[in-house]
Amino acid sequence: MADIIQLLPDHVANQIAAGEVVQRPASVVKELLENAIDAGANSIKLIIKEAGKTLVQVIDNGKGMSVTDARLSFERHATSKIKTADDLFLLSTKGFRGEALASIAAIAHVELKSKQEDDEVGTCLVIEGSEVQSQEVVVTPKGTSIAVKNLFFNIPARRNFLKSNAVETRHIIDEFHRVALAHPNIEFVMYHNGSESFNLPESNYRQRIVNIFGTKTNEKLVPVNEETEVLTISGFVGKPEFAKKSRGEQFFFVNDRFIKSAYLNHAISSAFEGLLKDGAHASYFLNLKVNPQTIDINIHPTKTEIKFDDEHTLYAILRSAVKHSLGQFNIAPVLDFDRDANLDTPYSYKQKGTPTVEVDRSFNPFQEEKMSSSQPQRNYHKPSGGTASHWESLYVGLESKEIQSQDNFSGVDFETEEKNSSIFDETNKVEHKHTTYQVHNKYIISTIKSGMLIIDQHRAHQRVLYEDFLKNMTIKEAMSQQLLFPLQLHFSPQEIEIIQQLKHDLEHTGFIFQTLSEELVEITGVPVSVPESEVSIILEQLISDVENEVPDSHFSATDLLAKSMAKSLAIKTGQSLTRMEQEHLVNSLFACKEPNVSPANRVTFITTTVDELDKKFV
Template identity: 80%
Template sequence: MADIIQLLPDHVANQIAAGEVVQRPASVVKELLENAIDADATSIKLIIKDAGKTLVQVIDNGKGMSTTDARLSFERHATSKIRTAEDLFKLHTKGFRGEALASIAAIAHVELKTKQEHDDVGNTIEIEGSIVVSQEVVVTPKGTSVSVKNLFFNIPARRNFLKSDTVELRHVIDEFHRVALAHPNISFALYNNGSETFNLPISNFRQRIVNIFGSKTNEKLVPVDEDTEVLKISGFVGKPEFAKKTRGEQYFFVNNRFIKSAYLNHAVSSAFEGLLKNGTHPSYFLKLEVDPQTIDINIHPTKTEIKFDDEHTLYALLRSAVKHSLGQFNIAPVLDFDRDPNLDTPYHYKNNNANIPKIEVDRSFNPFQEEHNSRARAVAYKKEPTPSWDSLYVGMESKGNTNQIDFSEVHFESERQTASMFENENELEQTHTTYQIHNKYIVSTIKSGMLVIDQHRAHQRILYEDFLKNMTIKEATSQQLLFPLELYFSKQDIEIIKQLKDDLEHTGFVFSNVTKESVEVKGVPVGVPESEVSIILEQLISDVENEVPDSNFSATDLLAKSMAKSLAIKTGQSLQKDEQEHLVNKLFACKEPNVSPTNRTTFITMSVDELDKKFI
């Protein structure tokens, strides 16, 4: 039998490796930024075009590379970080496997310019699909500049899997945030399609968080600091009242490397137990320092997952450190739950003595003294004598009075007509009785048997079609707020709101002012509670960034779905009889009552025959 196993060509092997290392433009951003940090750069610029599909360029002022190193950097498994297998457990750098540049060069057009400080000139290398096109001397400043153009140009199938520019840009910014937060001692700048998005100067950790997420973030942070032999914890957690519906602002850094850990996330969440509203998640920016020999960072291609030697100890230390900080800064409730803070003595009254009130008595006052002898007679209040009950009947007809009252001319005031909150009340009176089960399902009878409706999904369908209609005909009604709401968001969230501003106004929102960090809302759609406005906008931003449900849908459709999801009646909400019946009638007035906006079943029917079979 002929041999069937053969070695892969280098360019194919590099493309396969690229599939592990480079999933999207954000993966290139991560690798290039980490290389710049390993080069001891103090200033790093990231330039992207078309969310990184056309160009990803990273410019740093690091130590640069020699001519030989510049050429070897594009070879697979060529690295300056490790010499033996034991070095894998003593790593203090970001990249170490020597696959990043080789993988990127296999699927893109790469141009590298680099110069060391003591050299007069630098070197430039151009590579297209692992093939070196040119290498020559060039005049360039100290440091390294790597330009990655036309990502996945030779693998069109992979390029087709990329999402829209909005989603890919969000992933790029996420990677930028992770690297920038881990290294506040380095200045970072991000330029998107020619405009400056971020310019982060060298600062401390708290200032770096505020510079990225907005000035309002400063008042939301609670410091966490714990130093033990096993683990050193520093950073900040968000106050419980600022918890969000999404998990966006959750960052763990182990030895200055961003990681994802559901186990450690559970430790932080358990520290917030009893302080968060249902369905919300705390924000945290925590740096953990451990001995490199106690962790293994080589278990995942993107190095975002780490294996710890003693996870249980880390869990306990992290949970207690966060809980201690929340209690230390009076975030957690005190033992005296009934204490009223309004009864606390203000600081400026703390050392003051109490003033004894003076009592003055009119010793000449005599309640038995006659009125004409009283000096206060002129101002005394004289109570009119109350007439006897007989006087109430004075003027009524006597026995001999023959006057009769003609009641035919008496007109009764008609009862005031109040508008009903439900439409077609007459139809509601004729519908069958409905019942609510576990505050989740509405049960109604039909001719063939029984109807069971999921109240949350049904209301989503009703609101979705209403919002879609309002945005299409652009005639939505709005209720004005007595006091405008000022809501604060990060810079990239504000950009999304600006993109959706016109569609939001067609649903009934009215914006009076939109700045770089805040949005002022002075009108909301009818029926939207004021307290829900920030939740609706946060959910909408999250849906747009993650392209829920899909990029094939229009922005209007996505907006209607997101708002319907936020405002729909929740599972567990009790409904009155007329509300239940109104929900049923409105659902079957929809164009597609069978499914929710996310294509989930809204109701099921069960015939009498099916019920009979249950009792056989």
């Protein structure tokens, strides 16, 4: 039998490796920025065109590369960061696998210019699809410039899987934020389609956060500092009242490397327990310094997950440090046992005497008295004591009045209730029966001929609101209610940009914007069906949906807005409904065009027949 195992060609192996390293343009941005940081640069520029699909360029003023290093850097498993396997557990740099540039060059057109400080001229290297096209001497400033053009030009299937430009740009900005927050001592500038998106000068950590997320962020931050033998924590957490519905402002950095950790995130959530509203997520920007030997970075291709030797200890230290900071800065409620003298009652004064009360000790309300009943009238007697007479004297004469009234009206017939006939025939009279029942303030059960319906009240109300909003936006003319005082909301520059993109559609729904600046949104009118208190929640939900790739080529902005508003305004799980509200929701649901699913294509109700119930008792 012939041999069937063979070695892959280098260009195929590189393309396979590129599938792990380069998932989208944001992956290229991450790798190039980290290489620039490892090169010792203190000023880095990122240039993007068409969400990175056309161009991703990183320019730094680092130490640069020699002619040999420039050529060797594009070979697989070529790196200057590690030499032995033990070095993997002593890493203090970003890139160390030696596959980033080789993988990028396998699926794009790459142009590299680099020069060391002592050299008079630099090197220009052009590579297309792993093949070196040219290598020349060039005049260039100190440092390195790498331009990645036409990403996935030779893998059209991968290019077709990329999302819209808005979504891909959002991922690039996220990677840019992660690298910039981890290194506030480095200047970062980002350009997108020729315009400057970010200009972050060298600063401290707090200023870097404010420069990225807006000046309003400064008042939301609570510092966290804790130093132990195992772990050193520094950074900030957001105040509970500024918590958002999305998880966009949650950053963990371990030894200046961004990571994702559901376990450590739970420690933060536990520290905020009792301080956040339902569905809200705390913001945090925390730097953790640990011994490199106690962590394993090389467990995930993107290096965003880290394995710790002792997670339980880190969990306890992190939770207590955040809790301590919240209590120290009077964010968390505490018990105060110091007595305030202003709250003392007057009873504590011993100088004042007891007030005296004068009473008539000879008064007896049950004492029998002689009274004249010659005339049928009500008499009031005042004894010598000056008090009221016996209580029975108040009823003297009432008996005679009752007899007299009976004599005067003896000939009058009174109509009793028994003689009144009912408007409806008793045989046709049907008592009102309850047709809906609420279970655990979550499900509504309604009876049908074949059995019963079990309806999810939150999803059902979403469907009802979604179709109402969609009808108002597309068919009816938008109705606005003017606000007595303009509503001012503060957002980050990136969130303002999203609102700016959706402004036209928002105005069609009934929103009226007076001001839309870099960090401030001022609203003077809202849709009739939207309460003023829900406006900020709706906009936050809308921004979160845009960031999480909800808008795709198949959905219009109007559809997205209707879904977001329905999600924000729908009744929540745990809300008690009256019988009338339950029946109205059921009737409204089945009046919809598609009552079976919610706007997110989730089932709104299920049916259970009598036969299925009978089988349960077999």
